[in-house]
Amino acid sequence: xxxxxxxxxxxxxxxxxxxxxxxxxxxxxxxxxxxxxxxxxxxxxxxxxxxxxxxxxxxxxxxxxxxxxxxxxxxxxxxxxxxxxxxxxxxxxxxxxxxxxxxxxxxxxxxxxxxxxxxxxxxxxxxxxxxxxxxxxxxxxxxxxxxxxxxxxxxxxxxxxxxxxxxxxxxxxxxxxxxxxxxxxxxxxxxxxxxxxxxxxxxxxxxxxxxxxxxxxxxxxxxxxxxxxxxxxxxx
Amino acid sequence: xxxxxxxxxxxxxxxxxxxxxxxxxxxxxxxxxxxxxxxxxxxxxxxxxxxxxxxxxxxxxxxxxxxxxxxxxxxxxxxxxxxxxxxxxxxxxxxxxxxxxxxxxxxxxxxxxxxxxxxxxxxxxxxxxxxxxxxxxxxxxxxxxxxxxxxxxxxxxxxxxxxxxxxxxxxxxxxxxxxxxxxxxxxxxxxxxxxxxxxxxxxxxxxxxxxxxxxxxxxxxxxxxxxxxxxxxxxxxxxxxxxxxxxxxxxxxxxxxxxxxxxxxxxxxxxxxxxxxxxxxxxxxxxxxxxxxxxxxxxxxxxxxxxxxxxxxxxxxxxxxxxxxxxxxxxxxxxxxxxxxxxxxxxxxxxxxxxxxxxxxxxxxxxxxxxxxxxxxxxxxxxxxxxxxxxxxxxxxxxxxxxxxxxxxxxxxxxxxxxxxxxxxxx
Numbered sequence: 308x309x310x311x312x313x314x315x316x317x318x319x320x321x322x323x324x325x326x327x328x329x330x331x332x333x334x335x336x337x338x339x340x341x342x343x344x345x346x347x348x349x350x351x352x353x354x355x356x357x358x359x360x361x362x363x364x365x366x367x368x369x370x371x372x373x374x375x376x377x378x379x380x381x382x383x384x385x386x387x388x389x390x391x392x393x394x395x396x397x398x399x400x401x402x403x404x405x406x407x408x409x410x411x412x413x414x415x416x417x418x419x420x421x422x423x424x425x426x427x428x429x430x431x432x433x434x435x436x437x438x439x440x441x442x443x444x445x446x447x448x449x450x451x452x453x454x455x456x457x458x459x460x461x462x463x464x465x466x467x468x469x470x471x472x473x474x475x476x477x478x479x480x481x482x483x484x485x486x487x488x489x490x491x492x493x494x495x496x497x498x499x500x501x502x503x504x505x506x507x508x509x510x511x512x513x514x515x516x517x518x519x520x521x522x523x524x525x526x527x528x529x530x531x532x533x534x535x536x537x538x539x540x541x542x543x
Numbered sequence: 544x545x546x547x548x549x550x551x552x553x554x555x556x557x558x559x560x561x562x563x564x565x566x567x568x569x570x571x572x573x574x575x576x577x578x579x580x581x582x583x584x585x586x587x588x589x590x591x592x593x594x595x596x597x598x599x600x601x602x603x604x605x606x607x608x609x610x611x612x613x614x615x616x617x618x619x620x621x622x623x624x625x626x627x628x629x630x631x632x633x634x635x636x637x638x639x640x641x642x643x644x645x646x647x648x649x650x651x652x653x654x655x656x657x658x659x660x661x662x663x664x665x666x667x668x669x670x671x672x673x674x675x676x677x678x679x680x681x682x683x684x685x686x687x688x689x690x691x692x693x694x695x696x697x698x699x700x701x702x703x704x705x706x707x708x709x710x711x712x713x714x715x716x717x718x719x720x721x722x723x724x725x726x727x728x729x730x731x732x733x734x735x736x737x738x739x740x741x742x743x744x745x746x747x748x749x750x751x752x753x754x755x756x757x758x759x760x761x762x763x764x765x766x767x768x769x770x771x772x773x774x775x776x777x778x779x780x781x782x783x784x785x786x787x788x789x790x791x792x793x794x795x796x797x798x799x800x801x802x803x804x805x806x807x808x809x810x811x812x813x814x815x816x817x818x819x820x821x822x823x824x825x826x827x828x829x830x831x832x833x834x835x836x837x838x839x840x841x842x843x844x845x846x847x848x849x850x851x852x853x854x855x856x857x858x859x860x861x862x863x864x865x866x867x868x869x870x871x872x873x874x875x876x877x878x879x880x881x882x883x884x885x886x887x888x889x890x891x892x893x894x895x896x897x898x899x900x901x902x903x904x905x906x907x908x909x910x911x912x913x914x915x916x917x918x919x920x921x922x923x924x925x926x927x928x929x930x931x932x933x934x935x936x937x938x939x940x941x942x943x944x945x946x947x948x949x950x951x952x953x954x955x956x957x958x959x960x961x962x963x964x965x966x967x968x969x970x
Contacts, residue, residue, distance in 0.1 A: 354653035397658075423653065424845040503845075504836075505656075506663045513664075514833020521829055525822035532815045539611060539807055 331497070332364040337480055338498025339363060341491050344478045346422065349414060349469075351402040354423035355502055358396040362505050363498070370396050377401055415455035417468035426496070426503035433500040435461065440492035443471040577601035603788055608806035609813050610794035612969050616686040617792065618820035622679035624780065625821060626672055626828075627711075631773060633669040634718075637662075641721065643766040644759050648723035649847045670839040671832035673715055675824070677862035680708060684888075688912060691900030692793040698892040700786040705889050707779045710772050712863070717769035719860060723762065724844030729857045731757065731765075737870060737878045757850070794969055797900030801968045856929065864926025865919050869945075871930040872922075872938035880942060887949035895953040897960060904963040907956055915948035 339360065342352070357374035361367065377394035379401075384390035403419075404410035410418045426433045442461035452458045452466055459467040473492065476485035486494070501507075577598050579591055591597045640659050642651040655662035684704070687693055693701035716734065720727045735753065739745045752768075754760035791800060800806055807813070831838065843854050859867045866881045873880035887894070902909040918941035925938040 354650070354657060356658060359657055421847075424842075427845050428842050510663075510667075510833055510836065514829060517829045517833060518826065521822055521826040525819060525826060528815065528819040528822050532819050535811050535815050539812060 334494050334497045335363045335501045336365075336498075337486070337491075338494035338496070338501075340480055341473070341478050341495040342422070342498055345472050346495065347401060347403060349403055349410075349419040350422045351404075351419075352400040352422045352502060353402055354421075355400050356397055357394065357400070359505060363501055367396075374398055415468060419469070422499055422502065424503045426499040428503075433496040433503075436499055437492045437496035439467065439469075440473055440495065441489055577606045603809075605808065605810045607788065607809040608791070608800070608803070609809050610792055610800050610969055611805060611807045611812075612794050612796065613792065613813070613816075614795050615820065616682065616689075617794075618817055618824075619679050619683040619686060621817040621821060622824045623676060623683055625824070626676035626679055627776060627780065630669060630672045630676060631777075633665050633672060634770075634773060636665045637669055638770070641766075643721070643763045645723065645762055645848075648721060648762060652722040667832040667836060667839065671828060671836075673718070674831065674839065674861070675828050676711070677715070679824070680711070681862070684708070685916060687793075688891075688916070689902045690793055690795055691797050691895075691897075691902070693892045694895070694898075694900050695892070697786070697790050697793065700783065700790060701892055702889065703779055703783040703786055707776055707783060709885070710776055710779060714769055714772035714776070715860070715862065717765045717772065720762070720765050721769060722844060723848045725846040725848055725852075725854050726841050726844040726857070728757070728848035728850065729854055730859060733857055737881075740878055793900060795901060796903065796966055796969050798965055798967075798969060805969045858927055861923060861926075864924070865922035866926075868922040868926035868930075868938050869942050872925070872935060872942055880946070884942070884945060887946065891949065891953075894949055896957040897962075899962050899965065904965055905956070905960055906963065907960045911948060911952055911956070915945055915952075918942075918944040918948075 342350075357370050360370055360373065365373070374394040374396050377398070378391045379394050379398055381390040381392040404413060407418050426436060429435045431438070438461035439459060442459040444458060444460060446452050446458035446465075450458060450465060456466045456468055457470055458465060473488045475487050478491060479485060579588055579598055579601070587597055637655060640651060640655050640662060642648060652666075655666050657663070687701065687704070716730075720731045735749050735757075738752075739749045741748070752761075753764060794800075841858060858864075866884065869881045869884050870877040897905065897908070899905050902912060921941045922938060922945070925934050925941070928934040930938060
């Protein structure tokens with residue numbers, strides 16, 4: 308129930324097709340919608356908070372709206388009944404299963420990995436995530452797929468425990484438009500790449516300034532050093 | 544009844560001696576070599592008469608005579624010092640946001656990376672700082688080896704440096720455990736297994752260090768160990784620099800400074816040279832943390848530690864890779880061999896008794912030392928590969944070269960190596 312509410316709200320508050328210069332962020336934002344409506348049913352992103360979503364271009368008001376659509380546990384109320392409250396920006400993204408055991412029970416024994424750093428810890432990075440989402444197909448003749456598993460071209464060994472998560476039109480975006488599986492796969496891979504390296508853009512931007520500054524400083528010091536060492540020859 | 548002290552003739556009761564505001568050195572019978580110039584501010588002279596830190600600083604860091612022929616390799620001591628200070632400072636900021644429990648260590652590091660303002664930058668500086676520190680340290684040690692900076696009268700300078708290196712290795716290892724990722728956990732497991740394999744003392748030592756199991760107690764102790772080792776380096780750096788300023792710097796020719804014309808004052812000549820070097824050092828540092836952050840840690844360490852899931856290959860940080868390769872190549876005697884590979888450095892001044900310092904005047908040492916050091920670098924590469932087949936064989940050969948160079952090669956060179964004529968002086 309709360310996941311559905313979150314998904315609906317996410318699609319309402321997320322800006323629609325963005326301006327061309329924000330093309331990268333638009334894909335990441337659509338990727339968040341795919342995560343919120345599909346992936347988050349089984350996968351946690353326990354390191355990420357709603358406030359972190361300002362990194363994909365959400366305004367503070369949008370962050371508050373997305374967070375408050377979720378109901379989070381809030382200790383015990385009177386009569387020892389668990390209390391809930393609307394989410395706040397500093398809350399972490401919801402965890403779908405209470406324990407790893409519950410997660411395994413609900414998923415044929417395989418625990419869906421946390422996705423906070425998935426694009427970093429998978430050997431193939433975001434490209435592998437995209438390939439797996441696009442890799443579902445009917446098994447070729449001669450390949451037997453054990454029950455509870457699915458054939459996937461991109462998975463190691465051709466078999467994966469995750470059922471095909473995406474169908475064309477499964478996710479509704481702001482403005483009501485839908486997307487194809489390859490488009491959604493690219494978007495969610497972009498979102499998970501952001502989540503795994505959330506400061507990549509800022510890191511590069513600051514780095515250019517720091518390197519220019521230090522390069523200039525090194526050049527000035529080099530000329531200063533040459534001038535000072537001219538005197539060394541006269542000190543003999 | 545107590546005897547009343549008689550005032551001395553030079554110090555009438557109730558009056559201070561008239562020499563009180565003279566420079567401290569004059570009153571104690573020897574003048575500082577760098578007294579304050581007469582035009583310096585009265586406050587500075589007042590302070591220096593009571594606590595001569597200003598004239599001492601001038602003596603050691605302004606007028607201090609340095610050999611005039613030092614090359615760029617003599618910059619690396621300054622690099623190591625600055626990298627150490629950067630590590631200590633950034634480490635304090637990380638420590639105030641870190642939680643040393645099994646349940647929360649990984650989460651607190653993720654929070655530093657994601658939610659703490661500029662936390663990602665401070666953590667990158669800390670992780671990149673370790674790589675810059677060890678890179679500069681290894682080059683600093685290489686310079687000492689090549690130019691014989693460990694020889695008389697600099698044996699204690701060398702030994703304090705080796706103690707520093709050992710402390711920093713301990714601090715670096717403890718620090719890598721703290722994020723409690725997969726490599727933290729499994730690296731610690733490998734190290735504890737290695738420690739426990741030491742006869743008699745190993746198992747009790749591992750128990751004493753970690754309290755039996757890899758639980759909260761162990762992580763908390765490793766956190767304390769990381770801090771204590773890191774900050775204790777400050778005292779040893781002090782000893783290292785004091786020893787350096789007693790003997791003076793060695794130089795590329797390896798002959799002692801003989802006359803004032805052989806030297807230049809530390810300031811401005813070597814302050815500005817260190818300045819250029821440090822700007823370039825910072826530039827490399829910046830490129831590393833801003834454009835190559837993937838080099839700073841293994842992706843597996845972004846996976847929460849899981850005692851039930853062993854990584855396919857447990858790999859160390861690059862600065863431990865040579866020792867890890869020796870550990871794995873040695874089989875049953877891997878641990879003592881790895882310990883020996885460092886221990887030979889501690890006794891180096893007594894293995895190499897040749898009176899010639901610089902490799903420039905030692906034709907055989909000049910060839911054999913690079914062979915030994917390249918073997919060591921090769922071991923660093925081998926540390927990232929499974930110890931099997933060619934990698935295992937070549938690791939064993941490289942280990943043998945490294946150890947034999949010190950234990951057999953250097954004593955033989957001392958006796959049989961021909962010497963080239965040394966120059967009269969350095970100017």
